[in-house]
Amino acid sequence: MTNPVLVEVLRGAVVESGHRGAVSVFDADGKPVWELGDTARPVFPRSAVKAIQALPLVESGAADAYGFGDRELALACASHSGQPAHAELADAMLAKAGLDRTALECGAHWPMDHDATVALARTGGVPNPLHNNCSGKHAGFLCTCVHTGIAHRGYVKAGHAFQELVRDAMQAVTGAAHDVDHCGTDGCSIPTYAVPLKNFALGFARMATGAGFEPVRAKAAKRLFSACMAEPFLVAGTGRADVALMQAAPGRIFVKTGAEGVYCAAVPELGLGIALKCDDGAGRAAEAMTAAVLAKLLRADEALAAKLIEQANPAIESRIGAKVGSLRPTAALS
């Protein structure tokens, strides 16, 4: 099936581009609440499932052993912008386990945040693995390995004992088999498994409610969600959509972006999980789709819905800062 156009890009009065996608909203009992497009198609969740991938960090007792609070747990679930606060905290997490940045196998890249890149260059610096947007997740992985006695070398590889722990958590939470035929490699070198989009919606409803989880998992999921909602800057960075969306209603909205236009989200008070993917992989469209879906689900709170609708319609500016267009969710999302 052909997914519907969910976001249009306007320049002046003309639709310049359009983004198709699929959206799935589930409750924790496995009931689909809202489905748009083909939600059965296998999708790589990429970084959108970092909160699930962080479950072993909490469940193993590693987080407690190293004294991790909201800040560290938020960073473990982050695709951060590589700003100094992010890189320094990832470094501090590694130090708690007696490691340093040389243990990270995620690779290095310049900070996602442009000002951070300029500042790093100004001081003659070069990026190291701590600036990688996934360094907090990897620091959490390494801390878990050290705490549980798993030899950490090669921890990014499919089949490594630690990645099998992560895969077990992913399968249990989403209810979908993660098989080798649907395995790809993420930008930070860990395996990512394509499963039906709707399974991520179900998984995030479970994460938000704990429904169907053993008490240890339910508590760990709640703790990770609370941490991200308390420290959204550490989950993303300056000017990022995830920060704006979680700050729109502190403690009431969880969102997490993934590469190639994926979002996973949850509204704990409604017991709902959300997963969406923009067909073409565009982050700008996935952000607008997520804001529009949240506005619809939370429409009973009119002030909040208005704020979210504004975030679903971001302006496009010229190089002198004049508004020349905007993104606009289509009727399918309203």
Next chain:
Amino acid sequence: MTNPVLVEVLRGAVVESGHRGAVSVFDADGKPVWELGDTARPVFPRSAVKAIQALPLVESGAADAYGFGDRELALACASHSGQPAHAELADAMLAKAGLDRTALECGAHWPMDHDATVALARTGGVPNPLHNNCSGKHAGFLCTCVHTGIAHRGYVKAGHAFQELVRDAMQAVTGAAHDVDHCGTDGCSIPTYAVPLKNFALGFARMATGAGFEPVRAKAAKRLFSACMAEPFLVAGTGRADVALMQAAPGRIFVKTGAEGVYCAAVPELGLGIALKCDDGAGRAAEAMTAAVLAKLLRADEALAAKLIEQANPAIESRIGAKVGSLRPTAALS
């Protein structure tokens, strides 16, 4: 109508994302040679038509008066990467007309080339309008104004005498009315008009052949095309697709990218013009589509076609440089 998927994005063995689009190939007599998708839909050409927008620079005699050769004319048609050679040449062009960067109304942004941004930051620099990817086009605009006695202030605005000159050229070359209802503002503040995609294919066939043009225009078009094909680095920059495509067959392929997934191109030896747009605006997909279309049109030259097919299937790498996926044109393009 729904445009076909023209490029898929693979990660491992799984299709992660897909890009739809439309392609139009015309000869200079107005005969469609190959059409895919909805080529009648109005599309903003953005920067893909800079060679047409540079016609007044040559036709007015300004280029000759200021002694502009291939390098300056290539930069006038460029969306350059803001590397030192680009910024310095734009500055030199302005100086020929007695102007400097303060006359540019395009706005400033950090160089598109990441290494150039880092180098600028390292020396404590900040971007100025010369680093704007459109500064060469704007320098050409300003030189034309000064040479022809048009007061240049406000030269970016729709309705300004200079923009009317550009609009006249655009209408004559494409054969499509450029009306106010389909006018948007480009990132560099000049007007851009949405007209049917197929009219750009026709226009670029005419630019490549001079068919139907007065001798002055035919000569100017040929000179601009020759300049771009002789100096592809100045049209784009290090590592850019436009450079690779034009260098694949020096003097035989003209290509120019535009924002939001547009490409205009021509194969002078075949007398053909090409215009395409990726529906969702993705540059990565538009590049692959352009390479695939050129490979098909030039398939008689097997070595060249093989090189172009390679460019149509670029690798996707992880942060440690491992190949984890690739783009792949679909059967519709082969």
